[in-house]
Structures are given as structure tokens and as C-alpha cells.
Amino acid sequence: MLSVKMAAALNDQVIAELYSSYFYLSMNSYFESVSLDGFAYWMRMQAQEEMLHGMKIYDYIHERGGKVNLTAIEQPPAKWDSALEVFKDVLAHEQKVTALINDLINLAIDERDHAANAFLQWFVTEQVEEEANVGAVVDKLKMIASDTAGLFAIDQEMAKRLPPTVE
Ligand code: FEO
Numbered sequence: 001m002l003s004v005k006m007a008a009a010l011n012d013q014v015i016a017e018l019y020s021s022y023f024y025l026s027m028n029s030y031f032e033s034v035s036l037d038g039f040a041y042w043m044r045m046q047a048q049e050e051m052l053h054g055m056k057i058y059d060y061i062h063e064r065g066g067k068v069n070l071t072a073i074e075q076p077p078a079k080w081d082s083a084l085e086v087f088k089d090v091l092a093h094e095q096k097v098t099a100l101i102n103d104l105i106n107l108a109i110d111e112r113d114h115a116a117n118a119f120l121q122w123f124v125t126e127q128v129e130e131e132a133n134v135g136a137v138v139d140k141l142k143m144i145a146s147d148t149a150g151l152f153a154i155d156q157e158m159a160k161r162l163p164p165t166v167e
Contacts, residue, residue, distance in 0.1 A: 003111055007066045009104055010057055010116075016100055017054030019073050021047045023093060026076040027086050036151075038159035039083055046090075049164035053123070056166050060119055083151065084141040091134045098127040 002010065024047040031040035061068050080086045101123045108117040137154070144150030 002061070002064045002066050002116070003113070006107060006111060006113055006116055007061060007064075009107055010061050010066075011069055013100060013104060014054050014057045014061070014068060015071055015073065016097065017050050017057065019076070020093065020097065021050035021054065022073055023076040024050060024090075026078050027080070027090070030078070030080055030086065031083075036083065036155050038155035038157065039086075042158040042161050045161050045164055049166075052164055052166040053126070056122075064115070082141075083154075084138070087134060087138045087141055091131065091138055094127065094130045094134055098131065101127055 024043045028040050028043035028047060031037075031043055058068050077089070080089070101120060105117055105120050105124070108114075108120060137158075140154055141151075144154065
């Protein structure tokens with residue numbers, strides 16, 4: 001059984017992951033609106049992946065005898081001026097999520113909840129991967145600056161992303 005504090009913290013993380021999904025869906029719409037189809041597809045996959053992250057924690061709360069309380073999801077931003085601006089926001093967002101995961105693990109350690117700690121380690125690895133992938137996109141977008149041919153080349157690369165899994 002989860003402690004009341006841990007159950008509440010995991011519940012907050014479900015909402016944070018669902019917000020992430022909403023955040024990336026808004027970015028999908030931005031890229032759709034400027035016809036950058038590869039970036040749009042990448043964001044759609046990212047939104048789906050965040051939903052899976054949320055559901056992984058949602059299921060875990062039930063597995064440990066808890067109940068999820070679905071609260072309101074904040075409105076995400078909707079306007080950006082460039083792909084670089086979008087991806088800088090993605091990186092900042094993922095860094096915040098990493099901090100949230102670290103806080104959850106600190107709580108698990110404080111409570112000697114080894115099961116929650118073990119469960120959360122999957123997210124630690126995932127965050128390293130997410131920050132690395134997004135950081136690489138930011139670097140490439142900085143390199144091409146305002147070169148349209150470069151932007152289209154990256155757009156095509158973004159379209160190669162595989163659908164998400166959380167195994
Ligand atoms: Fe679920 Fe992008 O962290």
C-alpha cells in the first residue's frame with residue numbers, strides 16, 4: 001500500500017504527464033499549421049508517449065491499492081515563432097519533468113518505499129533519453145539558423161520516429 005503522501009505525489013505526476021501530452025499536442029497543432037509535417041508527426045508521437053507515461057503511473061497507483069484523482073489539466077501554450085523556439089520549450093519542459101521524477105524518488109527513499117523507487121527508475125532512464133534526443137534537435141536547429149533547406153532536411157528526419165512504447 002502506498003503512503004498517503006506518495007499516493008498524492010504519484011497522482012500529481014499522472015497529471016503532469018497528461019499535461020505533457022497536452023503540451024506536445026499543442027506543438028503538433030503549431031507544426032501542422034505551418035506545414036512542417038515531420039515535426040508535427042514527431043510531436044504527435046511525443047503526445048502519445050506522454051499519455052502512456054501517465055497511464056503507466058496511473059496503473060501503478062491501482063496496483064499498489066490506490067485510487068487516482070483526475071484533476072484539471074492546465075492550458076498549454078499555443079504560439080511559437082520557430083521550430084527552435086518550440087524545441088527550446090520542449091527541453092526546458094523535460095528538464096522540469098526530470099526534476100519532478102527526482103523529487104518522487106527522493107520521497108520514495110525517505111519513506112523507504114523500495115517498490116516505488118524501483119518503479120520510478122524506469123522514468124529516470126527515460127528522462128536521460130528524452131533530454132538527449134531533444135537536446136540534439138535543439139543543437140541541429142541552432143546550427144541551421146535560418147537555412148530553409150536545413151529545416152526541411154530536419155523535418156524529414158523527424159518523420160522517421162517510431163511509435164512510442166513504454167516497455
Ligand atoms: Fe514523460 Fe517527457 O516525460
